[in-house]
Amino acid sequence: MTERGAEHDGTGRVDLSFTVDEAQRTVRVPPGVTVFDAASWNGIAIDSTCGGHGTCHKCKVRVEGSTPITRHDVKTFTREQLDAGWRLACLVNATRDLAVDVPPLTTRPKAATVGVGRQVILRPAIQKRYVELDEATLADQRTDLARLLEAIDDLEPVPDLHVLRRLPTVLRRADFKVTAVVVDEALVDVEPGDTTRTAYGIAFDLGTTTVVATLLDVSTGTPVAVASMLNRQQPFGGDVITRISATMLDPDALGRLRTAACETLAVLAEQVCTEGGVDPAHVYEVALAGNATMTALALGIDPEPLGVAPFVMSTAQPPDLLAADLGLALHPRARVTLFPALGAYVGGDIVAGMLATGMDRDKRTRLFIDVGTNCEIVVSDGDRILSTAAPAGPAFEGGAIRCGMRAADGAVEVVKLGEGVELGVIGDVEPKGLCGSGLVDAVAELVKVGLLDASGRYVADDVAKEIAPSLADRLTYLGQERVFVLHRPTPDAEPEDCVVLSQRDVRELQFAKAAISTGWTLLLEELGLEHRDVQQVLLAGSFGSYLSAASAVRIGLVPKLPVLRIVAAGNVAGEGAKMALLSVRERAGARALLEEVTYVELSDRADFNDLFVDQLSFGG
Numbered sequence: 016m017t018e019r020g021a022e023h024d025g026t027g028r029v030d031l032s033f034t035v036d037e038a039q040r041t042v043r044v045p046p047g048v049t050v051f052d053a054a055s056w057n058g059i060a061i062d063s064t065c066g067g068h069g070t071c072h073k074c075k076v077r078v079e080g081s082t083p084i085t086r087h088d089v090k091t092f093t094r095e096q097l098d099a100g101w102r103l104a105c106l107v108n109a110t111r112d113l114a115v116d117v118p119p120l121t122t123r124p125k126a127a128t129v130g131v132g133r134q135v136i137l138r139p140a141i142q143k144r145y146v147e148l149d150e151a152t153l154a155d156q157r158t159d160l161a162r163l164l165e166a167i168d169d170l171e172p173v174p175d176l177h178v179l180r181r182l183p184t185v186l187r188r189a190d191f192k193v194t195a196v197v198v199d200e201a202l203v204d205v206e207p208g209d210t211t212r213t214a215y216g217i218a219f220d221l222g223t224t225t226v227v228a229t230l231l232d233v234s235t236g237t238p239v240a241v242a243s244m245l246n247r248q249q250p251f252g253g254d255v256i257t258r259i260s261a262t263m264l265d266p267d268a269l270g271r272l273r274t275a276a277c278e279t280l281a282v283l284a285e286q287v288c289t290e291g292g293v294d295p296a297h298v299y300e301v302a303l304a305g306n307a308t309m310t311a312l313a314l315g316i317d318p319e320p321l322g323v324a325p326f327v328m329s330t331a332q333p334p335d336l337l338a339a340d341l342g343l344a345l346h347p348r349a350r351v352t353l354f355p356a357l358g359a360y361v362g363g364d365i366v367a368g369m370l371a372t373g374m375d376r377d378k379r380t381r382l383f384i385d386v387g388t389n390c391e392i393v394v395s396d397g398d399r400i401l402s403t404a405a406p407a408g409p410a411f412e413g414g415a416i417r418c419g420m421r422a423a424d425g426a427v428e429v430v431k432l433g434e435g436v437e438l439g440v441i442g443d444v445e446p447k448g449l450c451g452s453g454l455v456d457a458v459a460e461l462v463k464v465g466l467l468d469a470s471g472r473y474v475a476d477d478v479a480k481e482i483a484p485s486l487a488d489r490l491t492y493l494g495q496e497r498v499f500v501l502h503r504p505t506p507d508a509e510p511e512d513c514v515v516l517s518q519r520d521v522r523e524l525q526f527a528k529a530a531i532s533t534g535w536t537l538l539l540e541e542l543g544l545e546h547r548d549v550q551q552v553l554l555a556g557s558f559g560s561y562l563s564a565a566s567a568v569r570i571g572l573v574p575k576l577p578v579l580r581i582v583a584a585g586n587v588a589g590e591g592a593k594m595a596l597l598s599v600r601e602r603a604g605a606r607a608l609l610e611e612v613t614y615v616e617l618s619d620r621a622d623f624n625d626l627f628v629d630q631l632s633f634g635g
């Protein structure tokens with residue numbers, strides 16, 4: 016075990032080298048984080064039953080070099096052990112690089128796998144504690160509250176009026192055998208008997224299009240039920256800009272948008288509780304990840320400043336609130352925790368996604384892309400993290416595309432060109448249109464066979480006949496415009512009755528992909544990196560999950576890398592919300608990202624336009 020480094024090197028991180036079962040693992044964390052938290056964030060298990068509160072005295076580790084000795088260390092270790100570097104991990108602040116020996120576990124902390132293969136050590140904000148209290152006597156006239164608080168003094172909770180109103184009755188009816196329910200520092204309830212096995216939270220991914228709710232048993236980390244539905248704000252417009260515009264045009268729209276968001280959340284909350292057979296009164300906390308506009312609208316905050324330059328948020332970290340404030344019929348004191356936002360267009364959903372993918376903890380150079388109407392991009396070189404947003408437009412969601420449609424039954428999602436055209440269609444039904452992944456595939460395949468040139472133009476008929484004779488007759492005209500016929504419902508159907516890809520569609524996709532690739536190219540440049548330095552690309556969101564990595568590489572949506580380095584990360588915003596429910600440390604990690612990530616505004620960069628024009632090409 017060697018001590019490495021003195022004070023941290025100014026990069027804003029310190030390296031902790033853990034040795035567990037003779038295996039060594041180095042993790043990088045912000046200075047000041049406790050050794051216990053650093054381990055917990057990185058899925059390294061250290062004995063604990065108090066979850067890092069300094070009360071169980073179980074988190075014993077050996078730290079190389081001189082480290083302050085606390086009074087708890089003195090109580091726990093012998094003089095020889097202290098001299099040898101033994102300390103309680105939750106009381107050691109990592110202000111410099113450290114080497115830490117972690118002994119084998121004697122109590123097994125409960126952990127859950129969440130996010131992109133991440134292990135989260137369970138330390139939810141919801142804590143339930145069953146206590147059997149001494150009944151009051153003339154000789155012991157402590158107040159009901161004092162009696163309860165003394166029994167759970169390690170949690171140091173603050174009671175509220177709701178609890179005080181219930182306390183005398185519940186205590187006496189339950190023979191002073193009760194369960195205290197604490198969320199963060201608040202004593203939110205006292206329940207008769209032992210209810211420690213019923214502790215639930217709901218993680219919401221509040222998307223502009225779709226909202227997903229996951230009901231979690233926070234004591235085990237197990238998802239109990241999942242439900243999703245379209246955001247009821249849809250009638251106000253498909254994207255954030257149209258919804259912001261709605262509030263600017265109609266003074267009543269903000270209230271109606273707020274109601275629509277809250278109704279969506281409430282319907283889903285009810286649905287997951289019903290499906291999971293869980294009493295909503297046992298849901299004590301909600302974590303909500305949404306972009307800055309969705310969050311503002313759900314809270315009833317005027318979103319106009321988000322939609323016009325200089326694009327300013329009302330706050331980066333919305334305060335915690337009660338679920339009842341969002342109209343959710345859960346436990347009456349259930350809390351809502353919201354993710355911070357890095358900018359008007361890199362919101363809490365992306366912060367949640369960064370948490371789920373461990374963007375702040377992985378030493379590799381990684382590129383995170385959440386493709387959508389607004390595309391969020393994050394690049395980390397293992398040290399610095401930069402983020403930006405690129406306005407990609409609606410092409411990936413099927414908008415502004417002649418035969419475009421959302422990813423629903425009948426949407427072409429896979430296109431392969433060979434001797435003929437092979438289509439993958441959602442629901443295995445007659446093709447009706449083209450969704451985002453189908454659009455990317457179609458263009459990539461047409462570039463591959465040569466029917467689209469590097470500038471994105473369909474080649475002339477004679478060239479088409481020469482290079483792809485079996486496909487050339489699919490290249491035709493719809494009015495004045497050239498189109499490629501992907502699907503003919505009948506052999507003699509006219510182009511207007513077919514699923515086609517028009518020249519204008521190709522242009523739309525070119526603009527969208529150029530906006531995105533300009534974004535990540537500029538961020539890489541800021542870090543002094545080349546495309547080939549990227550070790551992993553994470554494609555987030557539902558679109559990212561269905562996108563063909565090979566097609567994304569071919570059209571230049573992502574850097575030209577081996578496809579194995581391109582990973583579909585799934586619904587990372589929802590995963591991040593789950594992590595926040597399961598671990599207060601992960602939640603603190605998300606909040607720390609506000610300090611750690613630099614937001615780069617692209618629109619005022621002088622070189623943006625030149626690079627954008629370069630990126631339009633499918634060549635190179």
Ligand code: FES
Pocket residue numbers: 051062063064065066067068069070071072073074103104105106
């Ligand atoms: S984790 Fe319990 S004392 Fe450190």
